[in-house]
Amino acid sequence: MEERNNVSFRRLLSEESTYSSVSSDSCEYYQTEIFDQLPSIQASRPEQNRSEEQLEPGNQSRGPRDKASTVPLRNLAVSIQAKRDARERRKMQISNIGYWESWRRSQSSSRKRVWAQMGGAIASLLPWQHMLHAIEGRFGVGVKAYFVFLRYLIFLNVLYCALICGFILGPTAFYGRGNNSEPLKFGGNDSILDFILGSGYLDRSPVFYSFYTRGSLNLPCLNTPLLYLAGIFTILFLSVMMVVRRTIVGYKHTWMLGRRHRMNLSYKIFCGWDFTIQYPTAAKLKSSFIRNDIKLFLEEQNFSMREAKRTLKQWAHLYLFRFILNLFVLSLLGGAFYLIHFATEKSQSTIHNTDDPLVKLFLQYLPPITITFINLFLPHVFRKISSFEDYSFTMQVNATLVRSIFLKLASLGIYLYSVIKAPTDTTLNPCRENQFGREMYKLCIFNFLITFCSTFFLNYPRKLLRENYPSSFLARLLGKQHFLIPFNVLDLVYAQTVSWVGVYYCPLLPLIGTVTLIMTLYIKKFMVLRCCDAGQRMFRASSSSVLFYFMLLLGLLMATVTLGFKLYKYKPFESSSCGPFGGGTVFNVTGACVDSLPPPAQSTLRYLASEAFAIPLILAEVIILTSYVSRGRANQKAIERLKDMLVMSSSDKRFLVKEHTTMVRRQRNPHHARSAH
Numbered sequence: 104m105e106e107r108n109n110v111s112f113r114r115l116l117s118e119e120s121t122y123s124s125v126s127s128d129s130c131e132y133y134q135t136e137i138f139d140q141l142p143s144i145q146a147s148r149p150e151q152n153r154s155e156e157q158l159e160p161g162n163q164s165r166g167p168r169d170k171a172s173t174v175p176l177r178n179l180a181v182s183i184q185a186k187r188d189a190r191e192r193r194k195m196q197i198s199n200i201g202y203w204e205s206w207r208r209s210q211s212s213s214r215k216r217v218w219a220q221m222g223g224a225i226a227s228l229l230p231w232q233h234m235l236h237a238i239e240g241r242f243g244v245g246v247k248a249y250f251v252f253l254r255y256l257i258f259l260n261v262l263y264c265a266l267i268c269g270f271i272l273g274p275t276a277f278y279g280r281g282n283n284s285e286p287l288k289f290g291g292n293d294s295i296l297d298f299i300l301g302s303g304y305l306d307r308s309p310v311f312y313s314f315y316t317r318g319s320l321n322l323p324c325l326n327t328p329l330l331y332l333a334g335i336f337t338i339l340f341l342s343v344m345m346v347v348r349r350t351i352v353g354y355k356h357t358w359m360l361g362r363r364h365r366m367n368l369s370y371k372i373f374c375g376w377d378f379t380i381q382y383p384t385a386a387k388l389k390s391s392f393i394r395n396d397i398k399l400f401l402e403e404q405n406f407s408m409r410e411a412k413r414t415l416k417q418w419a420h421l422y423l424f425r426f427i428l429n430l431f432v433l434s435l436l437g438g439a440f441y442l443i444h445f446a447t448e449k450s451q452s453t454i455h456n457t458d459d460p461l462v463k464l465f466l467q468y469l470p471p472i473t474i475t476f477i478n479l480f481l482p483h484v485f486r487k488i489s490s491f492e493d494y495s496f497t498m499q500v501n502a503t504l505v506r507s508i509f510l511k512l513a514s515l516g517i518y519l520y521s522v523i524k525a526p527t528d529t530t531l532n533p534c535r536e537n538q539f540g541r542e543m544y545k546l547c548i549f550n551f552l553i554t555f556c557s558t559f560f561l562n563y564p565r566k567l568l569r570e571n572y573p574s575s576f577l578a579r580l581l582g583k584q585h586f587l588i589p590f591n592v593l594d595l596v597y598a599q600t601v602s603w604v605g606v607y608y609c610p611l612l613p614l615i616g617t618v619t620l621i622m623t624l625y626i627k628k629f630m631v632l633r634c635c636d637a638g639q640r641m642f643r644a645s646s647s648s649v650l651f652y653f654m655l656l657l658g659l660l661m662a663t664v665t666l667g668f669k670l671y672k673y674k675p676f677e678s679s680s681c682g683p684f685g686g687g688t689v690f691n692v693t694g695a696c697v698d699s700l701p702p703p704a705q706s707t708l709r710y711l712a713s714e715a716f717a718i719p720l721i722l723a724e725v726i727i728l729t730s731y732v733s734r735g736r737a738n739q740k741a742i743e744r745l746k747d748m749l750v751m752s753s754s755d756k757r758f759l760v761k762e763h764t765t766m767v768r769r770q771r772n773p774h775h776a777r778s779a780h
Contacts, residue, residue: 240388270334543605600658
């Protein structure tokens, strides 16, 4: 009896399966003649395959390689001739079945083909799709993620504009603004500066809160105040739903494509090319994209190797150094917040003591100027600090993003607190809501002006200087320009947060935001393609994109808390006689609507708004969250088992291939096998 060689292989854990190589025993697989027995080699010899198929009975009913007849031919890993043979065999199979079954299969294939073509056509019709492909090819997926995020914000603001037109502008235009409303005219003391300051003509326009007064639509549960409130709350509710969904879906994809499930380098090289490309420009973009992806992969591998070689002493020194740098970051944040508070108080206290229009303009824009320059300077400091903390490049980007978004949102919160608590002269500002909306309007306008000026008066001249005088001292000192993704994303999150905070007191702020975001898209496109060079270091866009939407969710949470605080706690807002509520409050309007309903509906609504409903609501939330957490853990365990099964399957295949190779070798050399035995 022939003696078999002992085969030793170990069962790899799921964490090791991604990084482990083939064992020493299975390495013999690559040195044998088993390649002649593989399906890919057999498919390259169609004549031999056909001769072998003729010798085997029943091959026509079975098919040589396509085990599932429903698999599309283009997905089969065989040669063109083998695909043609498979197509002929499928035709013969169809001839053996009934007419209705054949018709059903053909219709199913036609429907799938039509839906695939329609999906591709709709995807190609998305705005700025070709621009995104060009940016992705030259600058990688990280810069493309910024523009995808910007496009998403544009779509959000367009949705907000539709809701405002349906809930607020439409009823006001159709039913009027009441008998005491003045006609909107430009004249008198109005000037062009009103469009910058948000005063005068703009203060009386539909841009701000005071324009929307009660009209002829004055039913108990269908009136202008309730429609105004419903429009704002619908915007905030849809924003929460859409941003949370985007964040969760992105996190799920990031987790699935994370370290445990990432593809190896061979797949990126040998399977990354798109063979449907027909134009040289598209081929160049695709090759640039693959090159950037490989650069990112090698960068991550290099950092992982350096991190694995650190000793315990090096780790201790590194953590101590990071702790000191974080203390320095906290001190910078504290100084920035005090400076914003001081500038806001100075602007509120001295703005009425001067008559010079230029000085008044500067004082009114002093808080936005302070906030903008702090947000321009400190993120660069945070970027330098993160480079000393010895993180991976993707982690450096994320750390800079977290610190900078805390700076931007906290600075905006300090500014809002100072504006709310500042004393107001009712003779100069009869509508306090308009004053708050005006501050948000100035922040939005000034943020866009900074984007425009920094691109065309700073970045573009720097590019011209480097192109025309590359050997000059200033050009060598400034160096190459790169598109800094964290700072540009922070500007978008900051602008959208300002829009959410001010939408209640400035209903047309989403329309202004849509226009500014579209202009920002083309400005940033010009900046990237004309002024910036491709970075030598890439970062993975999947995890950072999740962080983009998470920061947007934080801004939305801040806007919701600010609006709720002002509606429920701040009493001076209740005494204002302007706007749709006309001296009343939100609670008066909603209370009148509830009182007009039937008694069962009143009891139900009052119970839902009471504290007694909070206990079953909390219990239901706990049960739902527990079920979702339990299901997530069960799915995670199932994924781990499947990964272990894949590892064992690969080990079994290597063992069977080796055994098959040994048997083939013994059949070809029987004399040598008997002598060895």
